[in-house]
Amino acid sequence: MSETLRPVIGQAIAIFIALALGTVVIMVVGESPILVFATLLEGAFGSTERIAGTLLQTTPILVCGIAACISFRGGLFNIGVEGQLFMGGFAAVIVGIYLPLPAGLHMLVGILVAMLAGMAWIAIPAFFRARYNANEVVSTILSNYVAVLLTSYFTIFLFKRPGGWSETAPILPSAYLPELFSFSRLNWGLIIGLALAVAVQLYFRHTSRGYSVSIMGQNLKFAEYGGVDIKRHIFLVLLASGAVGGLAGGIEALGVHHRFMEGFAPGFGFDGVIAALLANGNPIGTIGAALFFGALRSGSLLLEVDTNASREIITVIQALIILSVSAQILMRRRGDSTAAERRWKF
Amino acid sequence: MSHAVELRGIVKRFGTFVANDCVDLVVKAGEIHAIVGENGAGKTTLMNVLFGLLQPDGGEILIDGKPIVVANPRAAIAAGLGMVHQHFKLVPSLTVAENVFLGMERGRAGFVDHKAQIAETERLSRDFGLKVDPTEQVGLLSVGIEQRIEILKVLARGARIIILDEPTAVLTPQESRELFQTLRGFVAQGMTVIFITHHLEEVMAVSDTVTVLRLGRKVDTRPTADVTKNDLVQMMVGRSVSFDRRQREPSTGGTVLSVKDLWCRDDRGLPAVRGVSFDVRAGEVVGIAGVAGNGQTELAEVLSGLRPASHGTFRIHGEDLTAASPRRIRDTGVAHVPGDRVVRGVDRQSSIAANILMGRQDTPPWARGSLIDWAVVRERSSEMMERFDVRASGPDALVKSLSGGNMQKVVLAREFSHDADFLLVDQPTRGVDIGATESIHNEIMRQRADGRAILLISVQLDELIALADRILVMFNGLIMGELPGDSVSEEALGLLMAGVQTGPDRAAVA
Amino acid sequence: MAADVKVAAISGYFAQGFGQSIVAGLNKAKDDFGVEVKLIDTGNRALDYEEQFNNVAKDGEYDLVFVMGWELVDALTKAAEAYPDQRFIFIDGVLDSDKIVYADFSEEEGSFVTGAFASLMAAKGSAIDGLGDGKSIGFVGGRDIPVIRNFLRGYEQGAKAAAPDVAVDAVFAGTFDDPAKGSELTMALYGEGNDIVYNVAGPTGEGVLQASAAADKYSIGVDIDQCDVAPGHVMASMLKRGDIAVYSLIKDEVEGRTVKPGTYSFDLKSGGVELLMCPQTIDMVPEDVKSKVSELRDAVINGDIKITE
Ligand SMILES: Nc1ncnc2c1ncn2[C@@H]1O[C@H](COP(=O)(O)OP(=O)(O)OP(=O)(O)O)[C@@H](O)[C@H]1O
C-alpha cells in the first residue's frame, strides 16, 4: 500500500465503522436505517436545489477547514476558527452597512476586512504561542467564546436593527457576494473556497515558505536546525489561518445572510476543524470531507421532516465519525512515537 | 544446547524490494549472538519480524523449539522476547519509572501506584547494574541513560531473550564496556542476547556466535572464536577496510572558528559548557573527545545557534556570531551534522529530496524566486545519494523507510554538500557500517584537503585518532587538555576523559 | 373528516418553557381529534432555516404549520411568499405579512394581574413570612426587547393599580441562556429590598427561581407552570397558554372553521393568559389579596381598565 493511500483508506474505514455504529443507533431508536440513509441522500442530492443547498452548507465548512489545515501544516492547532468566523462575519457586515463604496469594490473591501478581523482575532494567541510557547489550543478555544459573545453583545447593544430581533441592519447590496444561481443562496464563496484549497495545496508543495512551514509542522527541531525562523513562522502561520477563518465569516455575511445576527453560523468552525482533521491536514482532501459534512447537514434537514428520526441522529453519527477517526489517527501514529509526541499531542 | 530462537526461511518484502530473502537463523539458548552487515542489509528488518513489528511474507519462527506466530510485539513479549530499538521510543514528558512501566502500569484500583513503580525500577536498576534515577524526566536525560531505560523496560516485561539493535552506536567506549558487562550478566543468569552492531571489535570481544547478513541474505553463522575481524569484513563488504590514521599534509590555513571563554546551560538550566576557548583553522580537523554528556552536544548546539551562550563569544572569520540565529550562522558558512539524527537531523515523514532541500529552500538553483524547483531538487538529491552511497529506491523514498545508517548518510550528504567553510560534525559515523564509515572518513579528509575547518565531535576514539590533527578532551564542561592527533594513545585520552589532569600547569579538577 | 388534518410545528424551543406548552397543546389535539403532528426542531443555525421551511411546505402535506421564534421571521416571510397556499401560524407576535396567521398573546394583561398580585403581597410587609418592608417588587427580563418590555409595562401598571406605593425595580440579564446571571441579579434585587421577583427570562429565569429558594425569598414564574422549580418560593406563575392557543386553532380547523391569515388574540378573557397561584404557597395569600386580584382581573376583561402603551 502506498504511503499516501494508507491514511485515505484508514479514514474511509473509520467513516465506515462510524456509519455502521450509526446504523445500530438508528435501529435502537426504532427507525429503518435504509429509510434514514435514503432520505439523507435524497435531502442532500435529490434535486438541483438540494445539491445547491448541500454546497451552501459545504462552503463555510470548507473555508474553515482550510483555515485549520493551514495551522495543522505548521504543526499548530487553530481551534479558534469558529471565533475568527464570527469576528470576520461581523466586521464584513459593519463594512457592508457603513462604508458605502462602488459595487464590487465594496464587496472586496468587506472580504478583506473580514480577513483582517480574523487575523486580528488570532493575533494574541499567535503572539503568545510564538513568543512564550503558550499552548495555542487552549487560547484559541477560549477566544471562540469571547468572539461569539462579543459579536452578540455588539449586535444587541450597539448595532441592533430598530424593532427587530437580535440582528443588525442589512448590508448595502453593493457589498453582496454574488449568488451563482437564481434558485439558491449558493454564492461565489464556494468558488473562493475551492480555489483556495488548490492554492494552499500548491503553496505548501511548491514555495520555499510553504516547504519550511510543512517541515516545521512535522519536525520542529529539524526545521529550527535547518535555519527556519521558528517564532516568525509560527506567528505567520497562525495569522494566515486566522485570516482564512475570518474569510469564512465574510463569505457567510456578504454571500448568504447579508447581516449579522445571533445564530450567525454556529458550529461551522468546529466542523471545519474536524473536516481538516479527517483530511489529515490536506486542503484538497478537506474539500471531500467538507462536502461529506455538508451533505450530512443538509440531508438531515429533510430527515427530520420525512422520517421519525431526529436530526440529532446526525449529531450522533458525526460524533462517532470524530471518535473513530481520532482513534484511527492515534493508532497510525503510535507506530511512530516521535511523530505522535510531536503533532497530535493535545 | 537447545535453540532459544530459530528462524526458517524468513522473507520480507517492501513493495518489490526484498529486505530479507529466505533468512535462516539459529540462536542457542544462553549465548550472545552478534548480527553484522552493511547498512540496509536487513538486520533491523529481521529483528522486527522476530519481534512481531513486521509480518513476514514467508518463513517460520520457533521460540524455544516451538513454532509460534508473532502477530504483534505483545505476542513476542509473551513468548519471552524483548527488544531495544535502534531509535528509542521513550516519552520525553514522563519520568524514568513511568516510561519503564508504560502500557503495563503497576496500580491499585485503577490508579497508578507510582511508589511501587519507582521501587521496582530501583530494584531492576540495582540487580542488573543499570544506574538510573527513576523519578527524573526522560526528556532531560542523555542518550546513554535513555538506553538504560529501554533495557529496563524490556527487563520489567520479563524478557528472557533480549534483542538490542545497535546498542553501542550511542555509547562511549566506557559505557559500551559497562553494557557488555550487563549483557554477560544476562547470559550468566540463563538469558539469551541477540545484538546488532557495526563494531567488529565488539563482536570479537563479547559474542559467542556471529551471523553476517548481506543484501538481505544470510552469508554465514560462525562461532566467534573461529573467525577474525578481517574474515567478517570480507563477508560483509567483499573487500578489506582500513581504519588506520590517515596520511595528511600539515594544515597551514588561517583561523576560521575562534571560541573565547564560552559558557552555556543545559536543558535543566545547569552549566553544561564552562568556559572553553579554542580555534579551528582552515584545512584542519580538530577532534573533541569525551564521555557523552560532558558538554560536547551543548557546545555544538551553541556553535550552530540552537542554544544561547550564557557568556563568552565565538567568531567565524572574525565575525561575532554568538547571538546569531541558526539561519545567519548557516549563511556565514557553517554546516552541521547533529549528534541525534532522528530528532534534529532529518524529518522522517518527508522524502529524501525534501530532507536534502533543508537549508537551501531559498537558494538558486534549488528555488527560483520563491518557488521550489522540485525537478532540480530531485536531480541533485539523486546525485548526492549516489556520491554518499545512500541505498534507497530513489529521492522520493520517505526517510522513515531507510535503514539507520542510510538515514545518517542523508544527513551527511546534505551537510557536506553545503559550500561551508566550517563543518561542525557530531558523531558522523554513528550507526554507519564499516564500508560506509571508511567512505565518510575519506569524505572528511577530502573536505579537509579542500581547506575547510572541521570540528569533529566523536565518542569513537579510533575515529578521532584516524582523523584529527589535534584532539581536545572535554570533561564536565571544561577542556581538560589538548593532544596532538599523530602521537596520542587511547590511555592518555582515557585519563583526560575521566577528568584526570595531565599538564603540569593545570590544577586538578575533581 | 377530522383524521386527515395534519399539522407541523417549527421551532428551536420545544424543550423550553413556552415551547413545551405548545407541544402539550399539539399532543392534546392529537389525542382529541386524531390529527397528525410533526415537530421540526430548527436548532440554532440561521443557514438551515430556509431549507427547513421548504422541506415542510414542499408537498403541501400539512394543513397548518405553527412557527415559533423570532429568529425564524425572515425565513417564514420568504416561505409565506413562496408557498402562498400553505398556512403558517406565527405564535406570539404579529408581523407585516398579510399571508400569515398570527397567534398573539396579551402578555401585558397577564403581567398586569401578576403585578397586582405581587405588589399586594409586598404591601403586606412583614405580616407574611420572609417579606420585608414592602417598598418595591422586582423584575428580571431576559433581554431588553419589545416583547419583554410589554411584560414589564403590564407588570408596572398592575402594581400601580393595586398598591400605588409599591415601586417596581426592573433589570435585564442581556441573555435568555444564563441561569447563573439570573441568580446573581436576583440576589442583588433581594439585597435592595425587593422580596418578590418576577422572571421573564427563559432559562435565565430558572436562576431567578432558584435564587428565591437559596435566599428564602419569593419569585414568580412565567409562560408555564413553574411552581415546582422552587416549591414554596415560587408564589405564582403567569401562564401564557400556548397549549390553549394551539389547541383552539386546531379545533377551529377540525370543526370546519377554517383558520385564515390574520390575527387571533389570546388574552385574559379567552384564557390564553392567566395567573396561577402556586398550591404550595396559596395558603399564605390573604383573602383580601385574592379578591382584589380577581377584581382587577375582571376589570381588565370588562375593559374597565385599559393597559396603556
Ligand atoms: N517500511 C519500509 N518501507 C520500505 N523499505 C524499507 C522499510 N523498512 C526498511 N526498508 C528497507 O529495507 C532495507 C533493510 O533495512 P534495515 O532497516 O533492515 O537495514 P539494517 O540492516 O538494519 O541497516 P542499518 O545498519 O543501516 O540499520 C533497507 O534498504 C531499507 O531501506
Ligand SMILES: [Mg+2]
Ligand atoms: Mg538497522
